[in-house]
Amino acid sequence: MVRLAVFDCDGTLIDSQVNILRAMADSFTRHGLVPPPEHATRRIVGLSLLEAVQVLLPDAELALQQSLAQDYKTAFQRLRADRSLDPEPLYPGVAAGLAQLEAQGWLLGVATGKSDRGLALALAHHGLTDHFVTLQTADRHPSKPHPAMLRAAMAEAGAEAGATVIIGDTVFDMGMGVNAGVRAIGVDWGYHEPDELREAGAETVVSDFATLIARLEAA
Numbered sequence: 001m002v003r004l005a006v007f008d009c010d011g012t013l014i015d016s017q018v019n020i021l022r023a024m025a026d027s028f029t030r031h032g033l034v035p036p037p038e039h040a041t042r043r044i045v046g047l048s049l050l051e052a053v054q055v056l057l058p059d060a061e062l063a064l065q066q067s068l069a070q071d072y073k074t075a076f077q078r079l080r081a082d083r084s085l086d087p088e089p090l091y092p093g094v095a096a097g098l099a100q101l102e103a104q105g106w107l108l109g110v111a112t113g114k115s116d117r118g119l120a121l122a123l124a125h126h127g128l129t130d131h132f133v134t135l136q137t138a139d140r141h142p143s144k145p146h147p148a149m150l151r152a153a154m155a156e157a158g159a160e161a162g163a164t165v166i167i168g169d170t171v172f173d174m175g176m177g178v179n180a181g182v183r184a185i186g187v188d189w190g191y192h193e194p195d196e197l198r199e200a201g202a203e204t205v206v207s208d209f210a211t212l213i214a215r216l217e218a219a
Contacts, residue, residue, distance in 0.1 A: 004159035008168030011190030048143035093209030145175030174200035
């Protein structure tokens with residue numbers, strides 16, 4: 001039986017909040033707007049970019065929301081290219097944990113609000129690209145918690161819903177899992193609180209990658 005573990009990226013595999021916060025503040029400032037509070041920006045990590053901007057600025061016209069989203073992309077790309085700034089580190093245990101899951105026979109995937117380009121660059125930067133058999137992004141799917149990304153991941157990997165799990169740090173990830181009819185496991189090192197993840201459908205919330213692996217193998 002094919003076992004598929006699909007990971008969110010930002011807040012689950014990679015701690016990219018520094019550049020996310022900077023890019024969002026930059027995009028708002030360029031439009032003469034007061035940047036949203038940092039806690040508000042952290043709350044929307046995981047959504048597709050336009051949907052995230054619409055949450056932060058719901059009463060704005062669509063044209064402005066689209067312009068802010070485009071400016072965010074430009075700012076984020078500039079920040080990533082500036083080697084003098086803080087990197088986007090992996091969370092502890094990620095690299096070894098992914099290798100261990102592969103060795104134990106799991107197929108691995110990613111479902112993220114990033115673009116194809118952004119995800120490819122992030123995974124390549126950390127040498128993670130070869131771990132994953134399926135990569136699903138906001139370029140080709142509706143925003144989480146819509147189940148399209150998980151459905152596509154299962155189809156590409158040849159996995160059934162009963163043997164698939166989504167691992168993420170936000171209620172959007174947990175909701176996507178519920179909507180796709182797969183198991184959902186939360187991590188407590190990202191951007192949403194453990195109680196929120198449980199309320200959104202997480203069967204459990206783990207505090208480190210070793211516990212995550214044990215939970216996956218126990219089911």
